[in-house]
Amino acid sequence: QVQLVQSGPEMKRPGASLMVSCKASGYTFSTSGIGWMRQAPGQALEWMGWISTDTGDTNFAQKFQDRFSMTRDTSATTVYMKLESLRSDDSAVYYCARSYSDRWWFFDHWGQGTLVTVSS
Amino acid sequence: EILLTQSPGTLSLSPGERATLSCRASRAINTNSLAWYQHKPGQAPRLLIYGASTGASGIPDRFSGSGSGTDFTLTISRLEPEDFAVYYCQQYIDSPLTFGGGTKVQIK
Numbered sequence: 001q002v003q004l005v006q007s008g009p010e011m012k013r014p015g016a017s018l019m020v021s022c023k024a025s026g027y028t029f030s031t032s033g034i035g036w037m038r039q040a041p042g043q044a045l046e047w048m049g050w051i052s053t054d055t056g057d058t059n060f061a062q063k064f065q066d067r068f069s070m071t072r073d074t075s076a077t078t079v080y081m082k083l084e085s086l087r088s089d090d091s092a093v094y095y096c097a098r099s100y101s102d103r104w105w106f107f108d109h110w111g112q113g114t115l116v117t118v119s120s
Numbered sequence: 121e122i123l124l125t126q127s128p129g130t131l132s133l134s135p136g137e138r139a140t141l142s143c144r145a146s147r148a149i150n151t152n153s154l155a156w157y158q159h160k161p162g163q164a165p166r167l168l169i170y171g172a173s174t175g176a177s178g179i180p181d182r183f184s185g186s187g188s189g190t191d192f193t194l195t196i197s198r199l200e201p202e203d204f205a206v207y208y209c210q211q212y213i214d215s216p217l218t219f220g221g222g223t224k225v226q227i228k
Contacts, residue, residue, distance in 0.1 A: 035217070045157075045165065045208055047217040061216040095164060105212045106155035106178060115196035 002026040004034075004096055004111035011117045015108040018083045020114045022096030027078040030054040035107055036070065036081050042113045045095075051079060052102050086118045122146055124220035130172050132228040139196040143209035143221045148189045153213035156185055156194045159222075161206045168207075169194065199225070 007021040022034060036048040049060040051070040059068050067084040079096060094114045097107035123146040123162055133139055141152065157165040167176040168186035181216035182197040196203055204227050209220040 035154070037219075044221045045210075045219040047210075047219065050217075051192070059215055097165075100170065103219055104170075106153075106167065106170045106210060107157075107165075108170075110166075110169045113163055 002098065002109045004098060004109055005103065005110040006094075006096060006114045006119060009115040009117075011103070012086050014087055014120055016086050016118075018081075018086055018090070018116055020067050020081050020094050020096075020116075022079045022081075023078070024053075024077045024098065027098075028070060031101075033093070033105070034070075035080040035097050035099055035105060036094065037097065037107075038094045040089065040092040043092075048081070049104055053079065054102065088118050088120075090116065091118045092116060100115050122149065122214055122218055123214055124172075124209055124211060124218055126193055126207075126209060126220035126223045128223060129221070130224045130226060131173075132226050133199055134228045135201055137199050139199055139203070139225055140196075141194040142185075143192040143194070143220050145190045145192070145211060147164075149192075149211050149213050151213060152188055153211060154185075154187075154192050155210045155212065156183075157208045157210065158203075158205045159208060165208065186220050 003025045005023045021115045033052045035050040037045050050057045069082045072079045097110040127146045154172045156169040159165040173185045184195050186193050187215045206222045206224045208222050
């Protein structure tokens with residue numbers, strides 16, 4: 001079965017960098033891209049970006065463009081996100097999710113979420 | 121950017137009742153590229169509907185989606201206890217992808 005397993009919770013200081021991994025299994029890795037979303041406490045889901053696991057092409061929400069990056073390791077079937085210059089309002093649960101296809105970016109399988117706390 | 125406005129913010133209903141959730145887009149979503157998700161605390165979101173009206177794999181048929189253009193609806197025909205959750209719509213016709221603010225369906 002399709003599984004996305006994310007790395008564990010993180011506590012970070014303001015100004016630090018965050019990296020979260022998303023290990024995919026149960027399907028052919030290159031057939032569907034991976035999106036990243038987050039949900040701050042009491043807030044709605046927010047899309048951050050998407051990466052093609054086939055080509056490595058990326059697409060970002062403009063809000064994050066300057067400090068957010070994504071990479072993939074096809075041999076490890078893992079996608080990584082990095083968010084730099086963390087602020088307290090980056091505290092959220094971060095989710096990776098598989099897009100239905102490289103064309104249609106709705107998300108049919110999700111990781112379990114990674115809780116990130118940014119605090120001095 | 122396409123803004124999605126969900127209403128109502130909270131819906132208080134009893135098990136067995138019908139739930140009607142609305143998602144309105146700031147401009148027309150061609151090709152009906154709209155999805156609905158269910159989200160429970162401490163869990164990952166779950167895809168319910170895509171293409172505005174196509175049920176995702178394994179989703180009970182009490183969940184249905186309808187609408188086109190700027191107005192979309194998720195209907196739960198008879199609420200089961202496990203259906204009390206927050207529901208989000210998401211458009212995927214245009215980047216940035218956007219989600220609505222959510223509708224919380226709570227037990228009355």
